[in-house]
Amino acid sequence: MLFINLKTIKSAAFGLFIILSACISSCGNSQSGKKKRELISFKPYNGINYSEVSRRQRNGLSFNEYGYQLEPQWKLKFVSDDSISIFSPTKNAFINFPLTRGYDSIFNAARSWLKVRKINKDSITMEILIQQGDSLDVKGTKVFMRFYADNYIKNVLHTDTSILRHPSSKDTSFIRSLSAKANADYTKAFAARQPAIITSKSPLVTVSRRTTKPDILNNFDNSDDYLDPTYDIVIKNAFKDFYYSFTMYIDDKGNLYYGIPLVGFNGDEEREADYIHTSKAVIESYFKFYLNVKPGTTLGMIHSSTVSVHVEGKAKTAAK
Incomplete structure (x- = not known):
């Protein structure tokens, strides 16, 4: 939600200019004589x-x-x-x-x-x-x-x-301070201006990053994509069919840590716990063995950041 608000600052909603014109008119001709x-x-x-x-x-x-x-x-x-x-x-x-x-x-x-x-x-x-x-x-x-x-x-x-x-020297000092905090504690990660890069090192795994299509709704500008870098990952010959969506922390060394699920559970705590447990296992059993990870950077400084992941597992089909 925060990122949505920040984007709103950059591209405010377009519409008819309605700003209480009657009030403005009366203010302009008020008894103050202005x-x-x-x-x-x-x-x-x-x-x-x-x-x-x-x-x-x-x-x-x-x-x-x-x-x-x-x-x-x-x-x-x-x-x-x-x-x-x-x-x-x-x-x-x-x-x-x-x-x-x-x-x-x-x-x-x-x-x-x-x-x-x-x-x-x-x-x-x-x-x-x-x-x-x-x-x-x-x-x-x-x-x-x-x-x-x-x-x-x-x-x-x-x-x-x-x-x-x-960027100014003041910006550089500020990012250096943020990076030091994020690298000491990955949960203090912040968006990397050059996002973390995830690639596959196995023919059984494909990785693609989502990008926003520039159009009139975003002023033909998709430069905000770095705020929430999102990856689709497909794993062939998985132990079963599955589909999970969650965030991950990527620290300055390229290590992966589970963030939060990106689905709702309507208060079903048992289902939520099972979802987190099994999706965490995907990181440990697949990602850490079949993915190359390059940490994100801002102003040339490596630091912890987050990504969103949608991962699909496709079980091996038995030969007929």
């Missing part, structure tokens, strides 16, 4: 190519304690006050999205709600917002996206986005 703030206009910045160079929390970190990385990825260009062009790495092309301007400096584009904190022809700072039902949390997530104009990067900073997007 003028209603006009909608932001992007006209002065139309046609400028901007690249995201950082995405950080208020504490300055781009990682959190669960290993989730706020990765700068966007490239954008305002086309008009109701249209924006955003680059898709998957499509390797800019895709035009409708842009809906809301209250003050808030706008919606590419299934995301954003608030402009600062904008000029050289840079933009925006805060990510979250839509909750029919309303928008205008207090913000305290996650900030920083963009520089491509011309500014090239001709003023004399660098490129790949360098500007490097």
Whole structure:
């Protein structure tokens, strides 16, 4: 559930912009005498190519304690006050999205709600917002996206986005601390930015990793797959037919440890205990003998992490 919430921060639900407009209107014309703030206009910045160079929390970190990385990825260009062009790495092309301007400096584009904190022809700072039902949390997530104009990067900073997007030394220190804790106690594992890799070393076992298909629902971005790396494993000539789903810890040495089942038992404790016992046996009797395991890493540091596994056993069929 936590990972779902984190993804929500990155891609807020798309829908009609409903934010109690009547209340906003009355607030703008209240007895305090304050003028209603006009909608932001992007006209002065139309046609400028901007690249995201950082995405950080208020504490300055781009990682959190669960290993989730706020990765700068966007490239954008305002086309008009109701249209924006955003680059898709998957499509390797800019895709035009409708842009809906809301209250003050808030706008919606590419299934995301954003608030402009600062904008000029050289840079933009925006805060990510979250839509909750029919309303928008205008207090913000305290996650900030920083963009520089491509011309500014090239001709003023004399660098490129790949360098500007490097994690900070503060991020490195933070991940080093998390890794030390996770390697001392594998149950303190966190998501590896380069997930653990599982491969087969037997012709009787096949291993495949699931990937999310990039589409419009995820802004053509499946980069969050590392949060829950999921493997399908098929074992031929097993002692019986079976199918189990569970998580595993993989420590910094590549050792495997049982996590939790990924099925429900409706309070049947006996069935749950039997399921855990037999699925643990699959790790001990098959995985540790027939799988190669490479631990996950983040910023080049090896550390304990978790994976989800769906394993199917196919019993040997007697020859006729």
